[in-house]
Amino acid sequence: MPTLTLYDAIGAxxxxxxxxxxxxxxxxxxxxxxxxxxVAEFGALRVRNTPLAxxxxxxxxxxxxxxxxxxxxxLLFAPFLCYAMDELVNSAGKLRYMSGGQFAFPLVTLAxxxxxxxxxxxxxxxxxxxxxxxxxxxxxxxxxxxxxxGLLKAAIRDDNPVLFFIDIGLLYQPGDGPVADxxxxxxxxxxxxxxxxxxLVSYGKTVHHCRQAAEALAAExxxxxxxxxxxxxxxxxxxxxxxxxxxxxxxxxxxxxRLCGVGAEIAAVVAEEAFACLKxxxxxxxxxxxxxxxxxxxxxxxxxxxxxxxxxARRLCRRQIA
Amino acid sequence: MTPHPAxxxxxxxxxxxxxxxxxxxxxxxxxxxxxxxxxxGTCTSVGQEAAAVGVVNALGADDxxxxxxxxxGHLLARGxxxxxxxxxxxxxRDGYCKGRSGSLHISVKELGVVLTSTxxxxxLSMAPGVALSQxxxxxxxxxxxxxxxxxxxxxxxxxxxxxAALWNLPILYVCENNHWQAFVHRREAMSREHVSEWASSYGxxxxxxxxxxxxxxLAAARVAAEQVRASRRPYLLETWTYRTxxxxxxxxxxxxxxxxxxxxxxRDPIARCRDRxxxxxALNPSQAAAIGxxxxxxxxxxxxxxxxxxxxxxxxxxRDVYA
Numbered sequence: 001m002p003t004l005t006l007y008d009a010i011g012a013x014x015x016x017x018x019x020x021x022x023x024x025x026x027x028x029x030x031x032x033x034x035x036x037x038x039v040a041e042f043g044a045l046r047v048r049n050t051p052l053a054x055x056x057x058x059x060x061x062x063x064x065x066x067x068x069x070x071x072x073x074x075l076l077f078a079p080f081l082c083y084a085m086d087e088l089v090n091s092a093g094k095l096r097y098m099s100g101g102q103f104a105f106p107l108v109t110l111a112x113x114x115x116x117x118x119x120x121x122x123x124x125x126x127x128x129x130x131x132x133x134x135x136x137x138x139x140x141x142x143x144x145x146x147x148x149x150g151l152l153k154a155a156i157r158d159d160n161p162v163l164f165f166i167d168i169g170l171l172y173q174p175g176d177g178p179v180a181d182x183x184x185x186x187x188x189x190x191x192x193x194x195x196x197x198x199x200l201v202s203y204g205k206t207v208h209h210c211r212q213a214a215e216a217l218a219a220e221x222x223x224x225x226x227x228x229x230x231x232x233x234x235x236x237x238x239x240x241x242x243x244x245x246x247x248x249x250x251x252x253x254x255x256x257x258r259l260c261g262v263g264a265e266i267a268a269v270v271a272e273e274a275f276a277c278l279k280x281x282x283x284x285x286x287x288x289x290x291x292x293x294x295x296x297x298x299x300x301x302x303x304x305x306x307x308x309x310x311x312x313a314r315r316l317c318r319r320q321i322a
Numbered sequence: 323m324t325p326h327p328a329x330x331x332x333x334x335x336x337x338x339x340x341x342x343x344x345x346x347x348x349x350x351x352x353x354x355x356x357x358x359x360x361x362x363g364t365c366t367s368v369g370q371e372a373a374a375v376g377v378v379n380a381l382g383a384d385d386x387x388x389x390x391x392x393x394x395g396h397l398l399a400r401g402x403x404x405x406x407x408x409x410x411x412x413x414x415r416d417g418y419c420k421g422r423s424g425s426l427h428i429s430v431k432e433l434g435v436v437l438t439s440t441x442x443x444x445x446l447s448m449a450p451g452v453a454l455s456q457x458x459x460x461x462x463x464x465x466x467x468x469x470x471x472x473x474x475x476x477x478x479x480x481x482x483x484x485x486a487a488l489w490n491l492p493i494l495y496v497c498e499n500n501h502w503q504a505f506v507h508r509r510e511a512m513s514r515e516h517v518s519e520w521a522s523s524y525g526x527x528x529x530x531x532x533x534x535x536x537x538x539x540l541a542a543a544r545v546a547a548e549q550v551r552a553s554r555r556p557y558l559l560e561t562w563t564y565r566t567x568x569x570x571x572x573x574x575x576x577x578x579x580x581x582x583x584x585x586x587x588x589r590d591p592i593a594r595c596r597d598r599x600x601x602x603x604a605l606n607p608s609q610a611a612a613i614g615x616x617x618x619x620x621x622x623x624x625x626x627x628x629x630x631x632x633x634x635x636x637x638x639x640x641r642d643v644y645a
Contacts, residue, residue, distance in 0.1 A: 023459075025458070045458065046458075048489075050485070051481070051484060051485065051488075053481045053484075053485075055447055055477060055478055055481055056447055056450065056478065056481035056482055056484075056485050058447075059444070059446075059447025059448050059450070059451065059478065059481075059482075060447070060448070060450040060451035060454060060485065061451060062437075062447070062448050062451055063388075063437065063447075063448035063449060063450060063451020063452040063453075063454070063455070064451035064452070064454050064455050065451070066436060066437055066448070066451070066452070067386075067436070067451065067452045067455035067456070067459075068455045068459050069451075069454065069455050069458060069459070071451070086441055086443075086444060086447070087444070087447050087448075090439070090441050090444065091437070091439060091441070091444055091447070091448060095427075095429075095437055095439065096642055096643070096644075096645060097422060097642050097643050098419060098422050098423050098427050099419045099422070099423065099427070099429040099431070099437075099438075100417075100418070100419035100420035100421075100422050100423070100642060101420070101641070101642035102419070102429055102430075102431040102436075103429070103431065103436070103437065104645035105645075106645075135643055136643055136644065138644075158645075159645035160644050160645050
């Protein structure tokens with residue numbers, strides 16, 4: 001299996017999908033500058049730079065998607081999506097429904113976020129829950145190059161608008177390369193590690209923190225199952241519920257603010273659907289209700305680290321519901 | 323050479339008069355229903371009929387339209403069935419959007435009226451993408467994007483014009499400058515008198531026309547559409563008109579300067595068109611009456627159709643959210 005980075009995986013997915021379907025186009029803030037290979041192969045009409053104007057980039061993608069193209073737009077950093085909220089939420093997410101199904105919006109929005117570069121809160125803000133909460137949109141956030149490629153291919157082929165969040169901290173870390181042309185279906189989680197005592201559910205870089213925590217827990221005799229959600233909407237409740245029914249314990253981990261984060265929904269659904277299986281309360285680990293600092297130690301402190309996950313899992317395994 | 327006369331004096335305004343009367347009667351039926359509590363209130367286009375009819379009649383069947391909440395004129399001039407429109411306004415299942423839109427965002431894809439949005443400026447944000455598809459997929463039609471002076475004060479107007487000029491997109495921007503941005507007069511909100519003044523900063527040709535003179539609007543729109551078609555580049559046409567009713571029904575318009583409104587009512591686009599046709603001998607009083615009767619019959623039938631249409635079933639609540 002070849003190794004490549006998540007950045008390369010995105011390029012590979014774009015290349016394969018643009019070869020497969022002439023309706024796929026890519027535009028955004030510097031995409032033609034950074035991805036010369038795409039411009040060389042597909043030309044300057046299908047791969048375009050844009051002004052740094054997220055609203056019109058997203059709006060143009062919405063209009064193009066409704067009229068026969070399949071745009072992929074690069075808006076660089078997730079906080080910049082604030083400028084594109086109307087186009088993504090009010091247009092892409094709603095106009096299919098509001099028109100009685102007359103239009104579909106097959107478009108993908110790429111945005112980077114997360115700790116790793118010390119870029120501060122206006123470049124690093126894990127806003128994925130906003131879009132999970134908005135009807136008509138799908139949301140993914142891969143934790144590996146292979147999943148990034150497979151999920152992006154699925155997102156491009158999907159007839160709905162997909163928010164594709166890229167974890168900055170994982171962008172240039174080499175990983176296992178994906179099998180050529182493999183598509184990772186939206187809405188399907190991966191069991192990153194099997195276990196029987198506690199379920200750790202996560203996405204993005206904290207999946208790796210959960211894996212490290214599971215290693216440490218194994219040394220203590222605690223068997224942790226790690227689930228990588230990959231898709232946040234739709235999310236794979238069946239896989240999570242099946243795991244919790246087996247382990248009876250759940251820790252949900254993400255870098256985004258804990259308050260009303262994706263973990264809150266997962267915890268609520270597990271409480272509603274699998275309460276009888278729970279041997280201990282559900283624990284959510286996430287960032288604080290604070291903007292992310294640029295300073296390295298504070299940026300890292302924002303993110304649930306393996307030690308905190310180990311401590312939470314250990315606590316759950318030592319207590320029983322009376 | 324243009325296939326149609328671009329000289330207002332050579333235009334046969336009789337079919338345009340009938341379209342304007344249909345729009346007025348449709349809006350008045352809604353106002354009456356709103357007053358009676360039988361039809362939800364809407365943003366009417368009363369007073370702006372010529373601006374809509376003149377431009378829409380300059381477009382071809384291949385051309386696409388993006389519009390906004392004040393869209394009855396565009397839809398009816400494009401040939402939308404007033405019965406299905408009224409059904410939509412009334413939330414009925416036979417509405418063009420299955421009752422999910424209501425009055426504010428009616429799209430009719432089969433007529434080329436796409437992606438209607440009530441978010442002021444959203445039509446401007448989506449128009450470049452629609453035009454991009456037209457070009458990249460080899461479709462001949464141009465894109466007409468209708469918006470108001472309110473939308474022209476949104477950032478999306480400026481971003482849209484910049485991108486359309488940069489990417490050579492075939493968009494006919496049509497600003498219906500009706501002087502009102504919801505409850506605010508344009509002079510309180512705009513740094514310039516005319517929206518067309520802003521187009522030149524993007525290298526986009528622009529023209530302001532008397533939006534209450536249907537033949538003048540049609541002539542100007544033909545020139546504009548032809549230029550977009552030939553150049554595959556944007557053009558901005560500003561129709562200078564006036565919203566003679568309120569922002570949304572009901573609205574007592576207590577905030578409106580009565581003298582200004584009276585001056586515009588004296589320039590009513592329908593009365594001007596009819597009086598000119600009668601004066602020119604292109605229409606006689608009995609023909610004018612016959613047009614009025616046809617329009618009244620259509621609106622009566624439309625009302626009956628809409629009222630007979632049922633409401634959507636509860637199981638349609640979550641249908642068509644995802645493709």
